[in-house]
Amino acid sequence: MSSTILHLRIAFSYFLLPVYLFSLGISPNFSESRLIWSFVIIHFLLYPASNGYNSYFDKDEKSIGGLKNPPPVNRSLYYVSLLLDLIAIALAFWKISFLFAMMILIYGLVSKAYSHPSIRLKKYPILGWFTVGIFQGFFAFMMCYVGINNFEIENLLHARILIPALLTSVMLLGNYPMTQVYQHQEDAKHGDKTMSMLLGILGTFIFVQIVFAVAALCFILYFNTFFDSGFSYAFLIALSPVVLYFMIWFLQVWKNPAKADHTRTMWLNFISATCLNGFFVYFFFENSHIGQYL
Numbered sequence: 001m002s003s004t005i006l007h008l009r010i011a012f013s014y015f016l017l018p019v020y021l022f023s024l025g026i027s028p029n030f031s032e033s034r035l036i037w038s039f040v041i042i043h044f045l046l047y048p049a050s051n052g053y054n055s056y057f058d059k060d061e062k063s064i065g066g067l068k069n070p071p072p073v074n075r076s077l078y079y080v081s082l083l084l085d086l087i088a089i090a091l092a093f094w095k096i097s098f099l100f101a102m103m104i105l106i107y108g109l110v111s112k113a114y115s116h117p118s119i120r121l122k123k124y125p126i127l128g129w130f131t132v133g134i135f136q137g138f139f140a141f142m143m144c145y146v147g148i149n150n151f152e153i154e155n156l157l158h159a160r161i162l163i164p165a166l167l168t169s170v171m172l173l174g175n176y177p178m179t180q181v182y183q184h185q186e187d188a189k190h191g192d193k194t195m196s197m198l199l200g201i202l203g204t205f206i207f208v209q210i211v212f213a214v215a216a217l218c219f220i221l222y223f224n225t226f227f228d229s230g231f232s233y234a235f236l237i238a239l240s241p242v243v244l245y246f247m248i249w250f251l252q253v254w255k256n257p258a259k260a261d262h263t264r265t266m267w268l269n270f271i272s273a274t275c276l277n278g279f280f281v282y283f284f285f286e287n288s289h290i291g292q293y294l
Contacts, residue, residue: 003071004080007055008048012066015273016047016136019168021280023144025287026164030148037095038147042140045088046104050111052081057115062186068262097150103143110135122192129195132176137169160226167218174211177204178268181260201257205250212246231283238279242272 020042024030055064056077064070085108093101113119114128121128142156142165149155156162180187180196181204187194196204216239223231245268252259 003074004052004077006067006071007052007073007077008080008084009051009055009066010044010048012051013043013047014277015269016140017043018273018276018280019137019140020144021277021284022164022168023141024148025280025284026160027145027148027288029151034096034148034150037091038100038144041088041091041095041104042144042147045084045091046107049081049084049088049108052077052084053112054115056081057117057120058190060183060186062183062262064183066266068266092147096147097152099152100143100147100150103139103146107135107139107143110139120192122187122194125193125195125198129173129176133169133173136176137172138165141165141168163222163226167215167222170211170215170218174208174215175272178208179265180204182262182265201253201260204260205253209246209250227287231286234282235279238275238282242268242275245271 020039024035051066055070056073058064059073060070062070085104088104088108089101092104110131114121114131121131142161145151145156145161145165177194177196177199180194181201183194184197184201187197199207216236219235220232223229223235249259249264249268252264
């Protein structure tokens, strides 16, 4: 059972938390109950279920996201991941709405298609990369927004919601190849070809720099257009530690590709998630004006 718990990688949800917090930052109709339930359903049920299911079919023997030395998987991981999915769907329907429950279901199905042998999107570098970018970005943002606000589909079709959802995908499309950069050997053993393998180690770093720069520019334009330029400056300041760490690491990898390892990748993920989480918490308090009442 300890192996199953480890492979759920609950702590890994921290790296995906910026999507939820960004969605919260523009939410006009949140309540304490929906905040708690949507947060728990997504981060403690849906994401761990996805992690566990993928781990079960990947059966990785070397480092994976959130686990430096993954233990062997067993059949209980498969059943626990499915059970968590069912609980997430049931709670989403009971506590929030039918639409939220359906979005939880769709997210779970797509995540399964990524690793299940009969489909295994992970084998296709561009399709797999694009699918993860859209569903962990745009779709997850919309899912969080529905869960937090209990809105229907017609409430989502506005530029003020669609644009930040798309921005989230741009950021994910830039970040995701970086999470694969240390797994080339393990992925090749399974017959997979990830986006990072297609780009190569140095190519992954260069590609991520380009997409990240585009994403940062888009975020600045977004904040300047819909909010205040002060948020743009705060966003750039928040990301400065990420850029500094990334550039130092890139120089190390340029001299020695072996430096593109699990430990340094996890540190990049941690620094990036921490900086973005901090910024979006600040954005939420400033934009919602909750701080005035505390």
